[in-house]
Amino acid sequence: METSTTITDMDADSLAECGRYLDLQDLSNMAMSCKFLKTVAYSDSIWQRWFSEHCPLQMPSTFSQASGVRESYLARRTALRQFKFVDPLAAIFRTEAKPFNHLLLDKNNNIVFSQGSMIQMIKMSSFFSGRDFLVTLNDHKARITCMRLFPLSETSLFRSETQEEENVLVTSSCDHSIRLWRKGSCQRCFRGHNGPVSTLSDKLLGDGSGKVFASGGEDGTVRLWSLSSSGKRGQQALKATLYGHTKPVKLMSVAGHKTSLLVTISKDSKVRVWDTTTSSAVRSSCSAGSSVATIDLRTMQRVITAAIGQHKVYSFDILPSKSLICTGGYDKAMLWDIRKSQGTLKPEPVIELDGHMGPVTLVHMDPYKIVTGGPEDDHISVWEVETGTQTNTWVCSSYEEPNSNSGCSAMAVNGCRIVTASCGKEDGLVWFRDFTDATCPVSSFSHEDKPSSKFWDPQSYSDTEYSDD
Secondary structure: OOOOOHHHHHHHHHHHHOOOOOOOHHHHHHOOOHHHHHHHHHHHHHHHHHHHHOOOOHHHHHHOOOOOHHHHHHHHHHHOOOOOOOOOOOEEEEEEEOOHHHHHHHHHHHHEEEEOOEEEEEEEHHHHHOOOOEEEOOOOOOEEEEEEEEEHHHHOOOHHHHOOEEEEEEEEEEEEEEEEEEEOOEEEEEOOOOOOOEEEEEOOEEEOOOEEEEEOOOOEEEEEEEEOOOHHHHHHHEEEEOOOOOOOOEEEOOOOOOEEEEEEOOOOOEEEEEEEEOEEEEEEEEOOOOEEEEEOOOOOOOEEEEEEOOOOOOEEEEEEEEEEEEEEEEEEEEEEEEHHHHHHOOOOOEEEEEEEEEOOOEEEEHHHHEEEEEEEEEEEEEOOOOOEEEEEEOOOOOOOOOOOOOEEEEEEEEEEEEEEEEEEOEEEEEEEEOOOOOEEEEEEEEOOOOOOOOOOOOOOOOOOHHHOO
C-alpha cells in the first residue's frame, strides 16, 4: 500500500533552511498552518538571516539578552517603526518661503510637495547617489488643492512588469483641472468641474481594469474619472457626475471593505455614501459642531460620536484594525477606542496626548505609532499606539531660526520614514528622516516602567502583522 508524504514529514532543519528564503508574509502563513510549522517558522536560523540582511549593524545578542532571535528582530522592527532612535539618516532641503499645501512620501523614497501652483518632486535615491534629484511640475495655473499617488499598473500607461512598483501622481487645482503626471511631465488633463476642484479620492474605486478615481468640486458635484482613457486631454475620461451636495465637497474616501463605496463630506454638513456602480447615494447623514462621528459602512449605522466638547477638531485619523480614532484639538490630541465608547452617551478619550502648542492640524496613525504636529509648534511628537507613551520628539523648523514660530505645515509618514515641511521668514524647509538603519536608541524617554496597553488587546508580535514595508 502506497503512503503519501506531506511537508510535515520533512526534517525540521531542512524546512528551516527553506524558510530562510521566505518573506515575512510567507513566514506568517507558515506559522499559522500548524504547530509543527510554527515551531520551524520561529527557529533562530530563519530569523538570524533576517537580522543579517535587514539589521547588519545590530547583532541579535546585543539587542535583547532575554529573548530569542525572532523576538529580538521583531522588537527592533517595532522600535524602528516607532521612531525610537536618535540617529536616522537625515537630509534637509531649502525651498522658497511659501506655505506648503500638500506633502507625499512614497515607498520608493520620492518626496512630492506643493507650494501654491507649483509641484516639486525630490528623488532621494538620486540625491544620495549625487545625481540630479529635483523635478519641478508647473502646468497648473492656480493653487494645488489635493495630491494623490495611484499605482501605475492600474492605468493605461502601464506597459511591463518592471513598472509594478511605480506610481502616477494625480493633482487637483483651483484652475478647474485635474492632472496626471509621470516622468516629470503631465500625461493627462481632466476637465469637467464648473469651478475649482477641491479634493480627490484617497484610493481608486472598482475592481479589475475598470478602475476610476473620484473628484469633488466647489460646484458641489462628485465626478468619476477613468485612468484607462487615452489621449493627452483625457477624452472620454469622465464616467459619471454625482449630484446631491449643495455646497463644496471637501473630503472623500473609499471604503476599505468595498471599493465601490465612496464617502464624501461637504460644507453643507452632509456626509454621503455613494455606490459608484449605480452612481447613487445609499446613505446621507448630517454632522455639525466640534465632533467626529464614526459610521459602520457595513450596517450604515453610527457607532460613536467622539471629541464632544472640544473647541474645534483640526484633524483626525482612524485605525480600523484596532478600532481607534485620533483627533487633533488645541494644544493636544486625543485617542478614542471605538469599542469602549460604543453605546455611551458621552464617550471619553482613552488618553490625551499633551504638550503641543496651538492647534494640532497634523495627525498620522498606523499600527505602531501616532505622529502629531501643527503650524504653531516647531516640534513633531511620536507616541506608541498601544500605550500613548511618547517615544520621540524633534524640531521640524530651522536650527538657524529657533524662535521663528515656523511650525510644521505638512507631514507624510511611510513605515520607518517621515518627511516634514515648514515655512520660515527666509525660506521653506523639507526634512527627510529614515530610521531604517538607526542604531542609537532614544534615552530621554524612560521605558523601565512601561505601562500596559490602555486598549483591549495587549501588544504582541502577531503572525498576522508581519509585513515587508
